[in-house]
Amino acid sequence: xxxxxxFPPLTLRNATLDDLVEVLRAxxxxxxxxxxxxxxxxxxxxxxxxxxxxxxxxxxxxTATAGLYLPTTxxxxxxxxxxxxxxxxxxxxxxxxxxxxxxxxxxxxETDPRRRxxxxxxxxxxxxxxxxxxxxxxxxxxDNLDVLxxxxxGIKETGAAVQIDGADLTERRMYLxxxxxxxxxYAPELVxxxxxxxxxxxxxxxxxxxxxxxxxxxxxxxxxFTITPRLTLQVCRNGMTINRDVLREVHLGGRMDEGVVRWxxxxxxxxxxxxxxxxRDAVRTFLDVDYVRAKVGELSEQAGVKVAEPEKTIEHVATxxxxxxxxxxxxxxxxxxxxxxxxxxxxxxVTSAAQVLDDAEKAYEMESRGIDxxxxxxxx
Numbered sequence: 001x002x003x004x005x006x007f008p009p010l011t012l013r014n015a016t017l018d019d020l021v022e023v024l025r026a027x028x029x030x031x032x033x034x035x036x037x038x039x040x041x042x043x044x045x046x047x048x049x050x051x052x053x054x055x056x057x058x059x060x061x062x063t064a065t066a067g068l069y070l071p072t073t074x075x076x077x078x079x080x081x082x083x084x085x086x087x088x089x090x091x092x093x094x095x096x097x098x099x100x101x102x103x104x105x106x107x108x109x110e111t112d113p114r115r116r117x118x119x120x121x122x123x124x125x126x127x128x129x130x131x132x133x134x135x136x137x138x139x140x141x142x143d144n145l146d147v148l149x150x151x152x153x154g155i156k157e158t159g160a161a162v163q164i165d166g167a168d169l170t171e172r173r174m175y176l177x178x179x180x181x182x183x184x185x186y187a188p189e190l191v192x193x194x195x196x197x198x199x200x201x202x203x204x205x206x207x208x209x210x211x212x213x214x215x216x217x218x219x220x221x222x223x224x225f226t227i228t229p230r231l232t233l234q235v236c237r238n239g240m241t242i243n244r245d246v247l248r249e250v251h252l253g254g255r256m257d258e259g260v261v262r263w264x265x266x267x268x269x270x271x272x273x274x275x276x277x278x279x280r281d282a283v284r285t286f287l288d289v290d291y292v293r294a295k296v297g298e299l300s301e302q303a304g305v306k307v308a309e310p311e312k313t314i315e316h317v318a319t320x321x322x323x324x325x326x327x328x329x330x331x332x333x334x335x336x337x338x339x340x341x342x343x344x345x346x347x348x349x350v351t352s353a354a355q356v357l358d359d360a361e362k363a364y365e366m367e368s369r370g371i372d373x374x375x376x377x378x379x380x
Contacts, residue, residue: 007122007130010072012169013360020167020176024145030122032056032129034065035137039113043105044068046098048079048131050119063123069131072171074220078134082117083108120220132171133220142225142271144174147217150272151176151227154279160287165212165232165239168360172222175364176215177239179232183211185292187233189300190344196236197337197352206235209296211287214241215279216364224248227278228368229286231295238351241368242295245286247278299371303344305378310335317346317376321369327353327362331373347374 008026012019034053042049047068056063071079076094080087085104093101120133120141155162155178165177191203210232217225229242285291307313314335318328335349350373354366 010130010169010171011360012167013358015167015169017164017167017176020169020174021145021148023169024148024174027122028143028145029060030125031143032063032065032119032121032123033141034119034121035116036119037113038109038115038117041109041117041119043102043109046094046101047071047128048075048105048119048134056123063125065123067124067129069121069124069129071131074171074222075131075133078221079105082134135221139221140271141219142217142275143219144169144217146272147215147225147275148174148176150275151215151279154276155283157276158280158283158287160283162212162283162287165237168364170360172220172361173216173218173364175360177212177230178215179210179212179230180287181210183287183289183292184208184234185211185289185296187296187300190296190303191233191235191340191348192304192344193340193342194235194345194348195337195339197334198236198355201235203233203235203340206233208234209292210234211289211292212239213282213286214239225275225278227282227286229282229291229295231292233348236348236352238348238355238370239367240299240347240351240370242371243368247282299344299347299374302374302378303342303347305343307341307343307346307377307380310341313377313380314346314349316380317350317373320376321372323366323369327366330356343374343378346377347371 009023012023034050036050036053040051040053042051047070049068050066053065056065076090077087080090083105085108090101090104093104116137118135118137118139120135122130122132160180161182162178162180165179168175186207187209188207190209191207194203212230212232214228214230227247229245231240311332314328314332330353331349334353335345338345338348340348347370351367351370354363357363357366
């Protein structure tokens, strides 16, 4: 869903760290968290309205929380899930029959008027606000900006020389790709016969893999805070995420009573200290040459398996991994451009295709399946 100004952007793709921080700070300044009972929620004109909720008082002033908010696509999904309304149906009513949208939402809210939710939004400051999420009142808030600052602090404490390989922000998640070119391993088997579809460089001329990891967080209930090891190919900057070694922190806490959520500095400090510690752990574990060599060895075992029937193999991989027909065709195109007619070539095709997707969520999902794609191709 596209949200017009005067709001800060809700999405970024392949952004710099500075761009990400600027947008997160702008969002943070408008953040509203309210524990609201169902009888103070109302749908009107396919918007959510908070009725009679108390204002948010901070050092910067007083911000009204009551008023109209336009739900994002993920928030509509939250509403549908929480109220037991089929999501495709609710989305259709938004575009085709807003009165039916209101009737469905209000009707189900009225069945349990004392049920409590956590409402996460951005204040309108004189305009209609943005409803970002409708969550359980036991949801533990770990905001993107806080996570980012704590993780960067943990990385800095280790003294590791890292590079930010890019950042994405969606209505659901934040992603930060971290690489450390000083920690690398020789991986000729992994890139044998491969040529970058972006630069034309041959894998034989750049047979190196860099250490790194992917930091991800959702502040709207779409997944835990995670740090996942990620190897980067020198030849094309394709990323290979090692999902089995992920570090995770789930957003669950105690149930909260009605009202504006005011997190104590002690609570926030404890949460951020844990994030900082996890980032230090990730650096020490994943930015380690022995770790990288071990993973390269594991991946190289199947990378060289020949692919006899590329189109059938990629169709099989796409079906098993639930890729769309369009994604399947893009992967096949990158496979032939890459030139490695092997299971490793399938992995490279998946991860390079992910780089050109405009949708950061789809790109993340595709890249995260790269190793699975190789294993499926090798066993086909």
